Amino acid sequence: MLAPTSTAVPYSVGIVTPQFLEFPEPLRLANGTSFGPYSLAVETYGTLNAQRNNAVLVCHALNASHHVAGVYADDPKSTGWWDNMVGPGKPLDTDKFFVIGINNLGSCFGSTGPASVNPETGRPWGAAFPVVTVEDWVHAQARVADRLGIAQFAAVMGGSLGGMQALSWAITYPERLRHCVVIASTPRLSAQNIAFNEVARRAIITDPDFHGGDYYAHGTLPRRGLSVARMVGHITYLSGDSMAEKFGRQQRQSQNGGDYNYGFDIEFEVESYLRYQGEKFSGYFDANTYLLLTRALDYFDPAKTCGGDLQRALAKVRASFLLASFTTDWRFPPANSREIVRALLGNRVPVTYAEIDAPHGHDAFLLEDARYHAVVRAYYERIATELGL
Amino acid sequence: MLAPTSTAVPYSVGIVTPQFLEFPEPLRLANGTSFGPYSLAVETYGTLNAQRNNAVLVCHALNASHHVAGVYADDPKSTGWWDNMVGPGKPLDTDKFFVIGINNLGSCFGSTGPASVNPETGRPWGAAFPVVTVEDWVHAQARVADRLGIAQFAAVMGGSLGGMQALSWAITYPERLRHCVVIASTPRLSAQNIAFNEVARRAIITDPDFHGGDYYAHGTLPRRGLSVARMVGHITYLSGDSMAEKFGRQQRQSQNGGDYNYGFDIEFEVESYLRYQGEKFSGYFDANTYLLLTRALDYFDPAKTCGGDLQRALAKVRASFLLASFTTDWRFPPANSREIVRALLGNRVPVTYAEIDAPHGHDAFLLEDARYHAVVRAYYERIATELGL
Numbered sequence: 001m002l003a004p005t006s007t008a009v010p011y012s013v014g015i016v017t018p019q020f021l022e023f024p025e026p027l028r029l030a031n032g033t034s035f036g037p038y039s040l041a042v043e044t045y046g047t048l049n050a051q052r053n054n055a056v057l058v059c060h061a062l063n064a065s066h067h068v069a070g071v072y073a074d075d076p077k078s079t080g081w082w083d084n085m086v087g088p089g090k091p092l093d094t095d096k097f098f099v100i101g102i103n104n105l106g107s108c109f110g111s112t113g114p115a116s117v118n119p120e121t122g123r124p125w126g127a128a129f130p131v132v133t134v135e136d137w138v139h140a141q142a143r144v145a146d147r148l149g150i151a152q153f154a155a156v157m158g159g160s161l162g163g164m165q166a167l168s169w170a171i172t173y174p175e176r177l178r179h180c181v182v183i184a185s186t187p188r189l190s191a192q193n194i195a196f197n198e199v200a201r202r203a204i205i206t207d208p209d210f211h212g213g214d215y216y217a218h219g220t221l222p223r224r225g226l227s228v229a230r231m232v233g234h235i236t237y238l239s240g241d242s243m244a245e246k247f248g249r250q251q252r253q254s255q256n257g258g259d260y261n262y263g264f265d266i267e268f269e270v271e272s273y274l275r276y277q278g279e280k281f282s283g284y285f286d287a288n289t290y291l292l293l294t295r296a297l298d299y300f301d302p303a304k305t306c307g308g309d310l311q312r313a314l315a316k317v318r319a320s321f322l323l324a325s326f327t328t329d330w331r332f333p334p335a336n337s338r339e340i341v342r343a344l345l346g347n348r349v350p351v352t353y354a355e356i357d358a359p360h361g362h363d364a365f366l367l368e369d370a371r372y373h374a375v376v377r378a379y380y381e382r383i384a385t386e387l388g389l
Numbered sequence: 390m391l392a393p394t395s396t397a398v399p400y401s402v403g404i405v406t407p408q409f410l411e412f413p414e415p416l417r418l419a420n421g422t423s424f425g426p427y428s429l430a431v432e433t434y435g436t437l438n439a440q441r442n443n444a445v446l447v448c449h450a451l452n453a454s455h456h457v458a459g460v461y462a463d464d465p466k467s468t469g470w471w472d473n474m475v476g477p478g479k480p481l482d483t484d485k486f487f488v489i490g491i492n493n494l495g496s497c498f499g500s501t502g503p504a505s506v507n508p509e510t511g512r513p514w515g516a517a518f519p520v521v522t523v524e525d526w527v528h529a530q531a532r533v534a535d536r537l538g539i540a541q542f543a544a545v546m547g548g549s550l551g552g553m554q555a556l557s558w559a560i561t562y563p564e565r566l567r568h569c570v571v572i573a574s575t576p577r578l579s580a581q582n583i584a585f586n587e588v589a590r591r592a593i594i595t596d597p598d599f600h601g602g603d604y605y606a607h608g609t610l611p612r613r614g615l616s617v618a619r620m621v622g623h624i625t626y627l628s629g630d631s632m633a634e635k636f637g638r639q640q641r642q643s644q645n646g647g648d649y650n651y652g653f654d655i656e657f658e659v660e661s662y663l664r665y666q667g668e669k670f671s672g673y674f675d676a677n678t679y680l681l682l683t684r685a686l687d688y689f690d691p692a693k694t695c696g697g698d699l700q701r702a703l704a705k706v707r708a709s710f711l712l713a714s715f716t717t718d719w720r721f722p723p724a725n726s727r728e729i730v731r732a733l734l735g736n737r738v739p740v741t742y743a744e745i746d747a748p749h750g751h752d753a754f755l756l757e758d759a760r761y762h763a764v765v766r767a768y769y770e771r772i773a774t775e776l777g778l
Contacts, residue, residue, distance in 0.1 A: 031651035262420035
């Protein structure tokens with residue numbers, strides 16, 4: 001196939017349809033138990049070539065899913081979460097690469113999760129759903145690769161929590177990926193990161209409608225707690241500067257000639273925005289999934305079993321790396337990525353690292369920044385050349 | 390009185406007793422209504438001299454009170470919140486100065502607030518308590534000064550929300566203070582600051598035990614919401630680095646040989662610390678007061694009526710200024726203090742500004758940092774010399 005040049009106008013992968021893969025064999029989990037049978041929601045874009053060497057796995061972060069690119073036939077607003085990155089002529093070019101998105105075990109967008117029915121009880125798993133880890137997801141993703149006949153990925157890629165999965169792939173299955181693309185991520189959460197996650201979890205767990213995680217049976221949803229959790233999370237995704245630019249101290253209403261309303265209803269635009277984000281999120285996201293995903297974030301720490309020595313944890317890595325971070329990301333700041341870069345260089349692993357001067361905080365990894373996308377595009381063009389795609 | 394040298398060993402002001410001052414005349418508020426009668430809890434340390442020119446007003450921040458220094462006779466653990474700053478031989482030396490602490494209107498430590506009984510209904514004010522502002526507090530504090538026969542303060546001083554009050558004093562009553570000491574403060578909250586306050590308020594208001602602010606009548610306390618509010622606030626008082634140093638990723642229990650517990654109970658020390666802070670706070674602080682104080686923070690913006698021009702807002706200032714900020718304070722970072730400094734310099738106001746390289750974040754203003762205390766001490770020694778104290 002003749003690859004389009006990078007100056008081609010990108011277009012979307014178009015209408016996409018998820019598949020649901022059943023896995024009857026239980027999966028061994030980090031917590032020592034086994035879980036299964038289970039099913040995973042999967043989407044693919046582009047075509048797996050005859051050599052089966054052009055597959056790229058894209059791992060999702062906290063509130064995303066297998067729906068990476070394209071739209072669903074029945075909903076023109078259902079654009080995939082990384083549609084600006086993945087598609088024909090886009091940085092991860094589906095004219096060359098076969099791209100796979102997998103909704104992780106425990107999530108709430110089609111894969112088996114806490115809202116799924118536990119076949120042993122006939123009721124939703126709820127609080128009985130096991131606490132899964134980044135490593136558990138990587139093992140489950142490897143099974144999907146097996147199912148699709150992919151022995152080795154051209155690349156595994158992700159941002160934030162997705163970047164942790166990519167990094168874990170390079171450690172856990174060093175022979176099964178040629179390249180590892182880690183964006184706006186970290187080798188471990190800081191105390192402050194964990195603290196924000198804990199605030200979110202407390203807001204959910206102490207909501208009386210949470211019912212110990214079994215709110216499905218009670219016909220309730222802990223929407224208040226989940227909304228507060230989302231609000232606090234959202235603040236950490238944006239930089240202080242971008243919030244200042246977007247909202248500043250702009251007031252929502254100025255019927256008093258700009259004077260304040262002297263109350264606790266919405267006064268400032270930033271309050272309106274956050275409340276809206278919280279309420280919207282609490283209407284579609286499962287609270288138990290939120291708990292699971294924040295805990296997976298907390299627990300990720302590949303250096304833990306090596307006495308905190310990240311270089312040693314990465315000693316068996318075979319993949320080459322692209323890492324990117326964003327200057328105003330205070331959730332996973334550039335120093336976190338630099339630590340991974342240093343540990344890789346210490347192992348003589350080939351690394352490309354881009355520190356992008358972008359104002360948008362952690363959210364920058366989802367946005368279409370020209371320099372950022374140029375770096376990713378160039379890296380995938382290099383992979384395509386290397387593989388003769 | 391012979392002033393002790395700065396090398397004297399500081400000692401405490403010792404046993405202190407609050408007074409409760411009654412104000413029968415209603416106070417005109419920024420929201421257009423009048424409020425009163427009301428009472429204010431007040432403490433004083435040191436002696437007002439015959440010239441009545443050695444008085445210093447210390448304004449408190451969100452969760453503090455009139456109890457600035459010393460201890461109560463019945464509780465040896467009841468040390469005042471700024472006891473390291475105020476006392477004999479301390480930076481604000483009570484051997485020279487007469488120091489006054491006032492619990493602000495709307496607070497919950499002895500002054501009239503939402504938990505006080507509304508004489509018209511015979512029930513607690515609850516949600517009917519007016520939304521008060523920094524300017525309202527300053528007017529109420531001026532009445533206290535009148536009552537004590539203080540025409541002009543040697544200084545008005547505060548940190549954080551207390552610093553806003555000090556700044557407001559210099560604008561509102563320019564003739565009534567010789568010096569203004571503003572620590573770790575800001576001329577206005579950023580969108581991110583407001584966002585964190587809004588998360589805290591939503592956690593409280595959406596707690597089913599809040600009952601629209603009238604939880605007193607229901608025999609409940611919105612402890613869950615207040616606890617979450619305190620947790621998120623607490624994170625913003627500490628720097629990321631100080632949290633990393635204090636807690637890192639240290640696990641609470643390691644009965645599994647350091648492995649995780651794979652659950653949502655306390656796993657990391659930082660979770661334990663935050664939960665404890667939240668629970669303790671929710672046991673003694675009034676939730677309605679928390680709402681009022683965060684709103685007073687949001688609303689403070691002296692440049693608002695001058696089209697955002699802070700220099701113009703400070704045009705009538707007569708006091709000299711000391712400002713201090715802390716490098717790792719990301720709640721009210723040094724840039725906020727520098728903005729005040731620039732606006733003052735534009736008005737040819739004498740300003741001393743210290744930017745303290747301290748690791749403790751916003752909380753640094755309450756801690757005993759040698760450089761910070763040396764700057765404050767030197768400034769008050771200058772005032773004492775100026776006044777012949």
